[in-house]
Amino acid sequence: MNANNELEFTFLKFIIKGLSKSILVLFTMLLANSSGAYGEVSAPAIIADVPPEASETRLPVYRWVSSQAKPNPRAIVLLIHGLTQRAQSLNTFAEQLAAEQFIIYGIDQRGHGAWHEDDRRGKEGFRCNFKATGDDVDKLVVLLHRDYPDRPLYLVGESIGSAVALHAATEPHSHINGVVLCAFGTKMNKIKLSWFLGDMIHILFHPTQEVLLARYQLAYACENPQTLKITMSDPLARKSLGGLEILRASRYVAKNSRLASKLPTQTALLLLKGAEDKIVSEKSAQSFYDRARSANKELAAVPGNGHMLIGRPDIAPSTVSFIGNWIGKDIATQKEALSSSGSL
Secondary structure (H helix, E strand, O other): OOHHHHHHHHHHHHHHHHHHHHHHHHHHHHHHHHHOOOOOOOOOOEEEEOOHHHHHHOOOEEEEEEOOOOOOOOEEEEEEOOOOOOHHHHHHHHHHHHOOOEEEEEEOOOOOHHHHOHHHOOOOOOOOOHHHHHHHHHHHHHHHHHHOOOOOEEEEEEOHHHHHHHHHHOOOOOOOOEEEEEOOOOOEOOOOHHHHHHHHHHHHHOOOOEEEOHHHHHHHHOOOHHHHHHHHOOOOOOOEEEHHHHHHHHHHHHHHHHHHHHOOOOOEEEEEEEOOOOOEOHHHHHHHHHHOOOOOEEEEEEOOOOOOOOOOOOOOHHHHHHHHHHHHHHHHHHHHHHHHHOOO
16 A cells, blocks of 8 residues: 555545544434433534545545534634644633634644544654744645635634744735634743753664653643643543654744744734743743734733643633633624624
């Protein structure tokens, strides 16, 4: 079997898995509805499925839609997860945002989720490749603009996912109305030097081995150890990274700084950070914000949160509402601007 056939087989299997999950979700909804009391009002169910864009792009793409979705959603939102996670890690956030009449899409980054399943070891996409992930996102953005030509499109990324979102938004042909960059920065805070040097020396002498991430995550990633324990229990969450993957990640984040001046003025920008973030430099985020060219931009902090903001099961509803309201206000602002210019 050649490489193309292997890739086709892998994503055919991914799509079949997704369809099976979708059928299970629908069946569960039917059972839930049949058991409810007559006249009882419940929150809209969220349908999570594998959309047509997944088979068209042959990429691990997911979608969340409210069962009470209106014909014209407020906007299309594409989520890009952080390092070690996967699209489904943002499930709680996606479901809550979908309930606010947005259609939500998510994609697994290279080296994560469906790309990193055991049967893909040694194959394309098994390891982190952020440039390739950026190409995947660009391809998906084109299709989403084609499928929803009259709906605004926003990207929401977390940590290194926010760097991917930023790169996509600075593409010359971008169809992106705005970006929400969570836990974003261009420089990292200092970490325990003895850990880092020990791991780098180990990689130098054992280049094929990976660095275990648990102690770094427990020390820096989240203010709530129980939340982190739940996210780390995901069987498809990365527990370790190779030396080359770590190097790629640090280089990719370092490129963020120069992109501030490349962000189009019409692309709205929300920088959202945890007030207790121990990983990214607060000064680097402020510096990027000050230099960003976006006409509509905002920098905000989530009190009590560490680095992990949206890729967590206990995300605060106020965080979801803040992001949803910000997108809603930007949609209204852009409509008003178009109306004033006579473009509507």
